[in-house]
Amino acid sequence: MTHPACCEAAPPGLSGDQQAALDDVIEKYRNRPGALISALHEAQEAVGYLPREVQVRVAEGLGVPPSEVFGVVTFYALFSTKPKGRFKISLCKGTACYVRGAPRVLERLERELGIEAGDTTGDGLFSLDVVRCLGACGLGPVITVNEDVHARLKPNRVRSLLEAYRRAGHEDRRGRG
Amino acid sequence: MSNISLTIDRQRVEVERGTTLLQAAEKLGIHIPTLCYLKDINEVGACRVCVVEVKGARVLQAACVTPAAEGMEVSTNSPRVLKARRHTLELILSDHPMECLTCIRNQNCELQSVAEAVGLREVRYQGKTTSYGEDTSTPSIVRNPAKCVLCRRCISVCQKVQGVSAIQAQERGFDTVVAPAFHLPLGEVACVLCGQCSLVCPTGAIHEVNQVDEVWAALADPARHVVVQTAPATRVSVGEEFGLPPGSIVTGKMVAALRRLGFDRVFDTDFTADLTIMEEGHELIRRVKEGGPLPLFTSCSPGWIKFIEHFYPGLLPHLSTCKSPQQMFGALAKTYYAEKAGIDPASIYVVSIMPCTAKKFEAARPEMSSSGYRDVDAVLTTRELGRMLREAGIDFNVLPEEDYDAPLGISTGAAAIFGATGGVMEAALRTAYEVITGRPLADINITPVRGLDGIKEASVPLNGLTLKAAVSHGLGNARKLMDLAVEGKADYHFIEIMCCPGGCIGGGGQPIPTDIGIRRRRLEAIYGVDERMALRKSHENPAVTALYQEFLGEPLGHRSHELLHTHYIARESVPRKEGAGK
Incomplete structure (x- = not known):
């Protein structure tokens, strides 16, 4: 690096x-x-x-x-030198989420978004960060998208989840005209 | 101050409250190895090399930051301590390039010394190595993060002593790197290139740009007439490169050594130091008569020049327009000397021996070529001269003492003290007093401007005017005077500023180590040089008088203006936007 x-x-x-x-x-x-x-x-x-x-x-x-x-x-991890996306995805890689499959979810997120953790998509819609323990260990693997919590996330659900946000984002943009 | 009694390695010792375990052990003749520790400047306990065992404490303590306490029982060489030190060093070395034989600090490296001191014989770990590349963006200093042990001495000296903060620890964990803001190269930020970081770096992570091979090439070229000039401060320091005690005066040996290297003429920057006094002195008189801008600031120290250009550009009109003695020498070597000796200036190659890394930057400034040729072609630090002489196999210590060549080698004691903080001021006052009053100065030793106090003041009565002067060294002290000047409260006529602590004798190109004790001894030596000189006032230098008669005309005259004076540039502190650098 x-x-x-x-x-x-x-x-x-x-x-x-x-x-x-x-x-x-x-x-x-x-x-x-x-x-x-x-x-x-x-x-x-x-x-x-x-x-x-x-x-x-x-x-x-x-x-x-x-x-x-x-x-x-x-x-400090809380400071970012890169702009964040409209939807800020935080993936927990704490111990519990890790053993429950967070690395595979991360891999899928990176592939679907075409970016690495720490980056923002070219259209500004998504940013992806890895965080430590969101305090929901029983629900792992966990990601948050802005304020929404998505629990027990499986890699094969990643695409549809992102699709839903993408649609919301586009409607948002149209709505604002 | 109450005393504390403790035992170290079963020996009882009494120390003052506040003494660290490192200092207490030193008192008993026990040398605890250190790496990041730098007395008074970097006392952070970061490297863990100096750990000791304190009875009752759960973990080993860093001796450099642990205060002695009553009744403490300390072991500095228990098996646990020795094992921990070796282990720490193994980890430090696990990502260190093991290229000691080809490293610029080979045989003068604290990491090497510590490895030897703790008896390290193998490194069991082979870790990931850093991917931060070498920074060769400046003509003065090279940064090589691969060799950095993150001791933070360079950061401390840059911040606390120089008040510059060009570099800081960036990022976190294994990615931590000592670097300028935004990972910019040094050449694009407000680094003054003083090289104080290179003096304190324990390894080869920060060092001078090595120009030895360029000079060898020039010396080997029969078409070139290669002349050399030596800065005042080098004659009291280069001996240390050959094991002589700090403060040894080796002027004559240095001249002999340079002749043996093959220089065609061995001249002295002291000659143009005397000339600087004539030019700058007249500039001061003119400004006093014509109403300013005052105070006038000296301009000999290129680190200081870059500092004011970056941090106080609004004060640039106060800076003397005189080039530094190094640059005046170069300009005259390629005009006056060329003419006198009947040599084509295009074939003259000027080398400087300087206690300074910033001089390399100064020599490379594009405006330093008013004769039509670059004033100074190559600058070697005192350290590089030492290296060059070792490469040549010259046994410095048995050399005879020889004299400089005329005329650019003739000088006075006033010029020699340019190497010490306060020296330029003292030299200027010696001349100003006699030129203005027409009377000889009763005592030419102007002691209020001598010594290592951060800011010194003096006032001298001159025909009705009391000339008020101030002197500072170390840019942290310069900042205090500059802040006064910004507020219009710097009530002085003349301010001497030297970038490095102690002045040039403590310059960033001087032998390693350079610490406060060594600075003191070099200072004493330089005043010794002054006292031994037959002439001790710049205006009495016969070669300078001849230079004005034969070539320059008068101080501040047309030719002086063209060859000996310069201008300055306001510089930003950091490029404000991405992509704005370069």
Whole structure:
């Protein structure tokens, strides 16, 4: 694995709303280097993820060197340098889910989506992450899609499950016109 | 301060409260091996090489961070300790490239020394190795993460001493790597290339760009006239490369050694250090008379120049426009000297011997070629000179003492002290006082600007004006003065800034190790060089006087402006968007 977090294509610029929300976060924590984690957390809420330009703005606003901001962002799993999909899939690979077949579910998800864990599909619809223990060990293997929990998932159910979300996503888009 | 009594390896020892077990053991003559530990700079207990057994403690303790406590019973060499140290080292070496014989740090590597100290004879683990590649993006420093043991000394020195933070630990677990933000190459971020990281790296993970072979090639080329200049600080440090004690003054031996390598002329950067005083001194006088911008900042230290370009671009008008002595030398070697010696400047190849890695970057700056030729063709650090002499089989210690060639080898004591923090200021004040007042200075040793305090001040009465000066070394200290300047509170006429702690004697290209004790001894030596000189004021250098008469005209004159002065660039700290680098 080389340069894991920097190789994605240049992200689209931030929207006006995102800029405004980011400005608020930075104003709130201006010149408070000790508040780096809180600021990054709120910046990620505002923008959805932490592209380089957001990290640089946080660095300048709080007075923290960019190298340190990037160190924190790449250390904590809760920070993402890649945009998340409309549907955020989290697959549990905790011990219980693992022994109940999570690796095979993951393999199928990656194949159906054409991406690896940690990535987002080209159409922005799905992102896939591996997480540790969702606290539903009795229901393993478990995945969550946004707030929905899907229990005792078998690899052969993956395609239809994704299809359902894909349809919902498309209707959503049409609905918004 | 209350004392604590404890036993280490069954010997009783009394220490002050707050003493670590490492220091307490040292007091008893027990040397506990360390790897990540760097006194006062990196005391993090990360590498676990210094573990000891403390009676009653569940696990082994890292001696470098464990404070001694009353009644403690410590064992530094129990079977459990020795086994743990070897095991730790085996794990550290499990992903280390075992290429010691061809490594730039062969025989001067702390990892090698520790492996020897703990008696390691085999490495039972062969693990995954890192896939982070070598970073050769700068003309000064190479980063090779494959050889990194993640001790974090480089991070600490960059952050705490230099206030630069160009590198940090990125990612997590096995993917952890010491790298700039966004995994950018060093050449694209605000790294000042001072090389302090290369001084403290225990392995070959960070080192200078090795230009020894380029210089060998130039020396072997009969069509080239190869001249060399030696920086002030190298004459009190290169002896360490040959086992001489720190602080040995080896000026004459170094000259002899360079002649034996085949250089056509052996000249001295001290000559252009004296010249710098003439140019910069007149620049100061002009700015005082014409109303600024003041304070004037010195411009000899290329790491400092890159620092202000990145971090305080708004203050660039305060920077002296004088090129550094290295670059002034190069420009004059290819004009004044070429003319005088009747040599085609195109055939002249200028090599510098510098205590500095940033000098390699400075020499490569595109604007450093105002004579029509690149001022300086190759820069060797003190370490590279040591390597080159060893390659040549020259026994440095038995060499006779020889003198520099004229005229670019003639200098004064004022130039020698450029190698010490405060030296440029002292040299400038010696000259400014006498030139402005017309009276000799009663005592030319200006001690308030000497020594290792982070920020030093002095004021000198000059015909009605009290000239106020400040001096700092280590960029963390420079930052304090710059923040004052930004607020308009830097109430000085003249500020000397040296990038590296101690000034150039502590430069990033100096022999390894360079620590505070060694810096002190080199400082004493450089003032010793000054005291032994017949001439100790730059304006008394006869070769500089001749240079003005024969070639330059006057300080700040047309030719000086063209050859000896330069300009600066505001640089960003990091490219803001992906794909924006390069």
